Amino acid sequence: MKGHRWFAAFYERLSNIEEKSAAVRKIREEIVGGARGRVLEIGAGTGASFPYYGDDVTEVSAVEPDPFMLPRARKRAEEVDKPIEVQHAPAEELPFDDDTFDTAISTLVLCSVSDPQKALSEIKRTLKPGGQLRVYEHVRYQSSFGAFWQDLITPAWKWFGGGCHPNRDTGSTITEAGFKFDSVRLVKTAPPVPPMVFVRPHIVGIATSV
Numbered sequence: 001m002k003g004h005r006w007f008a009a010f011y012e013r014l015s016n017i018e019e020k021s022a023a024v025r026k027i028r029e030e031i032v033g034g035a036r037g038r039v040l041e042i043g044a045g046t047g048a049s050f051p052y053y054g055d056d057v058t059e060v061s062a063v064e065p066d067p068f069m070l071p072r073a074r075k076r077a078e079e080v081d082k083p084i085e086v087q088h089a090p091a092e093e094l095p096f097d098d099d100t101f102d103t104a105i106s107t108l109v110l111c112s113v114s115d116p117q118k119a120l121s122e123i124k125r126t127l128k129p130g131g132q133l134r135v136y137e138h139v140r141y142q143s144s145f146g147a148f149w150q151d152l153i154t155p156a157w158k159w160f161g162g163g164c165h166p167n168r169d170t171g172s173t174i175t176e177a178g179f180k181f182d183s184v185r186l187v188k189t190a191p192p193v194p195p196m197v198f199v200r201p202h203i204v205g206i207a208t209s210v
């Protein structure tokens with residue numbers, strides 16, 4: 001991946017703002033804070049999820065393919081006092097053996113990966129049987145009106161937003177990849193005004209590899 005220099009800088013600022021949102025903090029506490037054992041985190045970005053790992057985690061293997069995000073994630077990993085290693089790799093080609101992880105974390109990533117099906121099949125391959133995929137992702141509107149606008153904006157949004165597709169039905173893609181949701185709910189953490197109106201709602205979900 002060539003990377004997104006300006007988006008990486010912008011996203012770090014955005015994450016700092018987002019971290020001030022009690023609703024988003026609570027979701028990261030639930031999704032990331034509920035991880036246990038050996039953990040895979042895809043698309044670590046600037047490391048916004050790193051502070052939320054708890055004591056049930058033995059080690060975190062994070063991957064990040066964007067060379068402009070990578071140093072930010074590594075810096076954050078050093079700052080938080082947790083066993084986190086960040087590798088330069090895309091979710092579609094995970095540099096890990098089969099059945100390695102107890103938990104996989106994806107927060108705001110499956111909108112951006114080039115091939116979500118391949119990424120999910122890699123997550124499934126590297127998770128132990130019965131392992132958990134814990135996600136916080138923005139998804140396609142259920143209403144055709146909202147989805148119409150997301151489809152319209154996606155080509156431009158992808159360009160500005162580091163490859164982010166606002167219009168993906170990520171919950172269905174997760175199920176089709178062989179995961180079963182133990183719990184999933186739709187939340188509206190982003191404000192209903194442009195531009196954030198295009199990247200809501202979100203799913204908060206815990207799925208098991210079946």
Ligand SMILES: C[S@@+](CC[C@H](N)C(=O)[O-])C[C@H]1O[C@@H](n2cnc3c(N)ncnc32)[C@H](O)[C@@H]1O
Pocket residue numbers: 011015042043044045046047048049063064065066069089090091092106107108109112113114115162163
């Ligand atoms: C919106 S950021 C989210 C970062 C972080 N997970 C968070 O919660 O703040 C999306 C991240 O996905 C990464 N990404 C894009 N394509 C990817 C791929 N194929 N595999 C893994 N990560 C990818 C981007 O480089 C970026 O860091």
